[in-house]
Amino acid sequence: DAMAEASTEATGAAPPPLHVVVFPWLAFGHFTPFLELSEQLARRGHAVTFVSTPRNVARPRPVNPRIRLLPLPLPSVDGLPDGAESTPDVPPEKVDLLKVAFDALAAPFARFLHEACAGGDGATEFGKRPDWIFVDFAHYWLPPIAEQHKVHCALLYICPPFVAFIGPTAANEAHPRTTAEDLMAQPRWIPFPTTIAHRLHEAKDILHRRSPPTRPARPTPAGSGRRSSAARS
Numbered sequence: 001d002a003m004a005e006a007s008t009e010a011t012g013a014a015p016p017p018l019h020v021v022v023f024p025w026l027a028f029g030h031f032t033p034f035l036e037l038s039e040q041l042a043r044r045g046h047a048v049t050f051v052s053t054p055r056n057v058a059r060p061r062p063v064n065p066r067i068r069l070l071p072l073p074l075p076s077v078d079g080l081p082d083g084a085e086s087t088p089d090v091p092p093e094k095v096d097l098l099k100v101a102f103d104a105l106a107a108p109f110a111r112f113l114h115e116a117c118a119g120g121d122g123a124t125e126f127g128k129r130p131d132w133i134f135v136d137f138a139h140y141w142l143p144p145i146a147e148q149h150k151v152h153c154a155l156l157y158i159c160p161p162f163v164a165f166i167g168p169t170a171a172n173e174a175h176p177r178t179t180a181e182d183l184m185a186q187p188r189w190i191p192f193p194t195t196i197a198h199r200l201h202e203a204k205d206i207l208h209r210r211s212p213p214t215r216p217a218r219p220t221p222a223g224s225g226r227r228s229s230a231a232r233s
Helices: 002-011 028-043 092-103 106-117 142-148 160-166 169-174 180-184 200-210
Strands: 019-022 047-052 067-071 132-135 152-155
Touching: 019 028, 019 106, 028 047, 028 067, 047 106, 106 142, 132 142, 142 152, 180 200
Parallel strands: 019 047, 019 132, 047 067, 132 152
Antiparallel strands: none
16 A cells, blocks of 8 residues: 555556455465455455465355455375365375475466466456465465566465464573473463463374374394293203
8 A cells, every 4th residue: 555655646646456366375274364365455446366276265255356266276196185175174194295285286376377467467457467476385486486477476474473482492492391281381482471372282282293203113023032041051
């Protein structure tokens, strides 16, 4: 809005509405703030293309007609459950496979952006080439694609409170949290009162992830063990 006001003051005319693409990571905690951003932009008269996979774009129900939902089919990956398109669809140990599938969306997105940019600057709303793309933490492959088409990128990072709660390495080493009760209490490096804390099941899950995997003992082949002193005598 500040950029639009500056342009208006310089030229005396209101700038044309933008075409903004938003593309969240495949998790509900990311869909919601990205959809809220889309609603805010649409209320200001801008056209918004909300990109995700088919099952995910079927879930939000934006009320503003200036928001277009664009599904990109998620490529299949060995080991990823059929129909899995977001973190609730997979167990924690398979989220990495979801990231592999997400990375494979680079080519479909590149095709979409190439076609979207073919409309040029004279078109309006969704026919207009995108002005901005809002990306999430996982889109390391998207900025180079946008740069090829001279489209601006912005990172919408929704995790600062979470990162602050985890704390820096030095603080964790100085005040290690080794029990569920530790993780359910306010960290010592948060200097103000807060009720934000891990729930018991979250704390237990964190501790479980920290513990090294247990491996079954290797069986000793028959006859290869040490003989007893009685057998040797």
